[in-house]
Amino acid sequence: MPDAPRAATRREGFTLVEVMVAIVILSIGVLGLAATAGVVVRQMTGSVHQSVAATVAYSRMERIRTGNCVAMKDSSGTATTRNVKERWVIVGTSGSHALVVYDTITFTLRGKTKQQAYITEYPCDPI
DSSP, X not given: OXXXXXXXXXXXXXXXXXXXXXXXXXXXXXXXXXXXXXXXXXHHHHHHHHHHHHHHHHHHHHHHHTSOHHHHTTEEEEEEETTEEEEEEEEEOGGGSEEEEEEEEEEEETTEEEEEEEXXXXXXXXX
């Protein structure tokens, strides 16, 4: 006796087309994540350089603030700290009751030279 034709049975699982579509969608997501990671790393590197520059300026301002007003009046200088170039000019105000400090910070960020300028005024005790 010949075998009776079998009814098609439904197998559990995914078809080849479904698997390929899932792989394409997953690949697009992973590529997007990788591209975003590169941008985040560049931004973090820039933030580190800017933080170092601000710290260098802050340190200079603190040294000037705690120094001798009369000795520092109308002086200037340059320094390089952690690959950050700094140039400052100290100007005494009329009557020498205050110092105005101009501090320019220069650093390299992604191959480009950047500058940040800080200006502040410190009171001097009258003699």
